[in-house]
Amino acid sequence: MLPGWQSPRTALQWLRSFRRAALVLVGLAMGLERAADPTMSLLPGAVVLTVVLLIEIGETAWIRIRGVYTWAVEAHVVVDLMFMLGAAFALKAADHPALDMLIQFVIPWSLGLSTRRAWAAAVALILIHNGLVVFGPALVDVIDPLTARMHVRQLTRVIIFDASALTITGFVVYLRSLLDDRESRLQQALDERARDERLVALGMMAAGIAHELGTPLSSIDMLAGEALEEPEEATPVLRTLRGQVQRCREILDRVRGTTSMTVSLEVESLGVALRRWVGDWQAAGLDRGELLLDVPQELDAVGIRGDPDTWRGICWSLLDNARRAGGPIEIRASQLPDGWAQVEVDDCGPGPSLETIARAGQPFYSAWEDGGREGRGLGLFVARSFARRWGGELKFVRGPAGGGRVTLRLATIPYVGRP
Structure with a gap:
């Protein structure tokens, strides 16, 4: 995952930024067509800002109540699509080129949502955009040749928008999968490194134990060998003692072997x-x-x-x-x-x-x-x-x-x- 997109909270913050920029620009673009009437030219922008503010207030309240950011990210997609659909029809600007700003939402969706839901959001965006363009007020009458030419242009615009949305979604999802795989391999390498460091530490500890125990075991072995020359009553016990000492030596030899670089080919x-x-x-x-x-x-x-x-x-x-x-x-x-x-x-x-x-x-x-x-x-x-x-x-x-x-x-x- 890209830096800054590892948590739903951060993804939601980025999605809010995209929303503010895209929707405000759409509202301003719609208002330019009504520049002759100062009151009407400010209305689209005011409506957009008001709705954006209400949406963010509602999201904040929802998060405080539920404490779940993942649902807020998914709800963000649905709310913005519905708002753009309603705003376009309410302002009678369904055929406005500013609606192409919707395509920018594909990028944060593809990064903040799962792969399947990112594709679902992209398809929903395409359907809404196509419906707004094809069934917008500018395409009601196609009898006039000029209007028919506009119809062809709008269809071309629909095709370009759809292809762009699918291409961007696929490219971003593919890059995200590569980054996720790279992060997974990096984490695996870090885990292996930590394991190797622990193994080295244990090897050093084992080598120290082998060194510390080697001297007293040698002394015990020497004393047991001398005791074998004493009365025979002690012989069975001493033989057992010496056998156990020899067993300890074998264990220490194995400890030394695991900390050395020698490899047994047996x-x-x-x-x-x-x-x-x-x-x-x-x-x-x-x-x-x-x-x-x-x-x-x-x-x-x-x-x-x-x-x-x-x-x-x-x-x-x-x-x-x-x-x-x-x-x-x-x-x-x-x-x-x-x-x-x-x-x-x-x-x-x-x-x-x-x-x-x-x-x-x-x-x-x-x-x-x-x-x-x-x-x-x-x-x-x-x-x-x-x-x-x-x-x-x-x-x-x-x-x-x-x-x-x-x-x-x-x-x-x-x-x-x-x-």
């Missing part, structure tokens, strides 16, 4: 990996309910790129969210045309709100802040960022059964097995 079978990740999640005791897994065998020959540990973490995060929502969990994987695969995770919870659907995937936004449920809002954000890094996409919507549905769309390649 290829994993989607079908095999998905069954393994879900099985590991169940074996870890994280599944307390029913789970339905549908992974067709054809996905065993479909490969995905990226760090397998990160993909596993994403899978676990989606399963954790579904478990928190409550009810059975359904996981369905399918192969799509053109080298794509899709994984859907459905839960049977109460379903996401409109705000949750709009903000899901934003960092530090979580829908689990009520009822004792906790979340930091980073799971879906990391999942979406990693999926986009490999050409995929993650969406959060309401499922057919009313619960939540997370759809992970993945770019795939043929998988022939490990070398």
